[in-house]
Amino acid sequence: MDYPYYPGCTLKTTGKKDEEAALEVAKLLGFELKELPTWTCCGVVYNLTSDVMADHLSATRTLIRAQEMGRELKTNKLVTLCSMCYNVLKQVNLMYKNNPDKLKNINLFLDNEEDYLGNIEVMHFLEILYNDIGPEKIKEKVKTSLKNLKVDPYYGCMLLRPKTIAFDDQDSPHIMGDILSALGATVIENPMTVECCGAHQIITNKGAVLDCVERIVSISQKKGADVIVTPCPLCQYNLTTAQKTLFEKGKINRKTPVIYLSELMKISLTESNQDYLKDYIFIKDKLDERGGL
Amino acid sequence: MVFTVSEKGLELRKTVEEISGENIFKCYQCGKCSATCPVVDSMDMAPNKVIRLVQTGDMEVLNQNTFWVCAACFTCSARCPRSVDIAKIMEGLRNVKLRNKQDFINIYSKEFIEKLIEEIPQMAIVSAIKKGVW
Numbered sequence: 001m002d003y004p005y006y007p008g009c010t011l012k013t014t015g016k017k018d019e020e021a022a023l024e025v026a027k028l029l030g031f032e033l034k035e036l037p038t039w040t041c042c043g044v045v046y047n048l049t050s051d052v053m054a055d056h057l058s059a060t061r062t063l064i065r066a067q068e069m070g071r072e073l074k075t076n077k078l079v080t081l082c083s084m085c086y087n088v089l090k091q092v093n094l095m096y097k098n099n100p101d102k103l104k105n106i107n108l109f110l111d112n113e114e115d116y117l118g119n120i121e122v123m124h125f126l127e128i129l130y131n132d133i134g135p136e137k138i139k140e141k142v143k144t145s146l147k148n149l150k151v152d153p154y155y156g157c158m159l160l161r162p163k164t165i166a167f168d169d170q171d172s173p174h175i176m177g178d179i180l181s182a183l184g185a186t187v188i189e190n191p192m193t194v195e196c197c198g199a200h201q202i203i204t205n206k207g208a209v210l211d212c213v214e215r216i217v218s219i220s221q222k223k224g225a226d227v228i229v230t231p232c233p234l235c236q237y238n239l240t241t242a243q244k245t246l247f248e249k250g251k252i253n254r255k256t257p258v259i260y261l262s263e264l265m266k267i268s269l270t271e272s273n274q275d276y277l278k279d280y281i282f283i284k285d286k287l288d289e290r291g292g293l
Numbered sequence: 294m295v296f297t298v299s300e301k302g303l304e305l306r307k308t309v310e311e312i313s314g315e316n317i318f319k320c321y322q323c324g325k326c327s328a329t330c331p332v333v334d335s336m337d338m339a340p341n342k343v344i345r346l347v348q349t350g351d352m353e354v355l356n357q358n359t360f361w362v363c364a365a366c367f368t369c370s371a372r373c374p375r376s377v378d379i380a381k382i383m384e385g386l387r388n389v390k391l392r393n394k395q396d397f398i399n400i401y402s403k404e405f406i407e408k409l410i411e412e413i414p415q416m417a418i419v420s421a422i423k424k425g426v427w
Contacts, residue, residue, distance in 0.1 A: 008416070009415040009416060010414040010415050010416045013415060014412060014414045014415075015415070041413070041419065043423075044416050044419040044420050044423060045365060045419075045420045045423050045424065047384075047390055047423075048313070048365070048378075048380060048381045048384035048385075049312050049314075049381075049384055049385065050311070050312065050313065050314035051311070051312060082416070084420075096375070111404065112406050138388065156369060156370070157366040160365065160372060161367035161368065161370070161371050162367050162371065163371060167317075170371055194368075195331055195374075196331040196332070196364050196366035196368060198331070198364055198425065199331060199364040199365070199366060199420065200364065200416075200418075200420035200421040201335075201359055201362065201364050201416070202413065202417050203398075203405075203408055203413065203418060203421035203423065204361070204397070204398060204421055205332075205335055205361075205362055206366075207335055208331075208332040208334070208335040208362060210331065211331075211332070211334055212331050212334070215331075233414055233416065234414055234416050237414050237417070250326055256299045260364075262390065274420075
């Protein structure tokens with residue numbers, strides 16, 4: 001089965017590794033993510049005010065593109081890889097479902113586009129992996145078991161909050177852990193798994209991000225995680241860069257690599273992963289004494 | 294105790310309620326939002342106090358950095374026992390400032406432009422602009 005896929009801005013630049021790996025993982029699991037032919041920004045943050053509609057326009061345009069592509073692919077799903085895009089598109093979509101008046105207004109405004117009918121289902125890549133494929137089937141396809149690897153799945157905010165858009169338990173999510181267990185990894189439990197990484201405060205208030213990351217990472221390290229796994233490009237960036245600063249300041253005594261779930265999946269699901277593994281020396285180094293992957 | 298609320302204070306309360314769509318008096322000051330907020334350490338005033346000031350129509354609330362520091366992570370909204378969407382109230386306060394042409398970020402400042410040269414993900418830059426610039 002093929003899914004319409006919306007990448008968003010960051011997956012084409014700093015989050016490139018996530019997209020590359022995820023597209024390949026999809027192929028290895030027997031489905032394809034087909035990028036929307038034209039797309040705009042999703043809006044990045046969902047406008048929480050009750051009286052501004054203009055901020056929802058770019059997300060609406062994307063939903064219309066998905067509607068067009070969905071007709072060809074005979075599906076009403078739209079897949080995103082980025083947590084932020086997932087959050088915004090799903091909240092905008094939900095707002096239309098709950099307020100048909102607003103949908104009518106926006107359709108009148110967007111008179112150069114076809115009408116958005118409000119029946120697209122926005123899904124995150126993780127949901128597809130868990131609901132449409134399932135951990136059992138992923139387990140069958142594993143070529144290299146990630147045994148000996150201790151992973152800390154970190155969700156961040158945007159996949160689980162607000163409750164109306166959450167696809168997993170808000171306080172103790174398990175989907176990412178289940179998938180990682182299917183790959184053979186040892187999943188550790190970090191109570192900070194749904195804590196915020198500081199998000200866009202990295203621009204205006206780096207101190208807040210440092211505080212958040214220190215809390216998340218120090219618990220993760222105490223529990224002995226080799227890698228922190230996240231689906232979000234901003235979490236990945238914040239956790240990585242803040243750790244550098246925290247390490248220089250002596251607040252943490254080592255840096256834990258932060259990688260995307262799709263990257264670990266690619267390592268585990270590809271037959272000849274030696275070339276690819278070269279980029280992940282830290283994983284190899286850590287595991288040598290424990291007998292490798 | 295009798296509160297006298299200034300006319301400006303009343304207007305502020307009404308505007309915040311209108312923009313956010315939330316009933317500010319649902320809050321009974323338990324402080325769970327402040328206890329759960331990941332960035333509360335950087336705030337001048339804890340989120341529950343900010344809500345109290347809006348309830349009492351105290352204009353001082355607009356001089357706090359609380360709503361600018363808010364990362365819109367929705368943790369407070371998810372955990373509020375009175376289902377007050379605090380994130381929406383923070384957005385309301387931000388909008389009161391922004392609609393009065395009091396931007397938080399000057400996108401033409403050297404400081405901000407230097408950020409653009411660093412390899413910060415676009416999503417962070419656009420979020421910061423959408424939260425801090427009208």
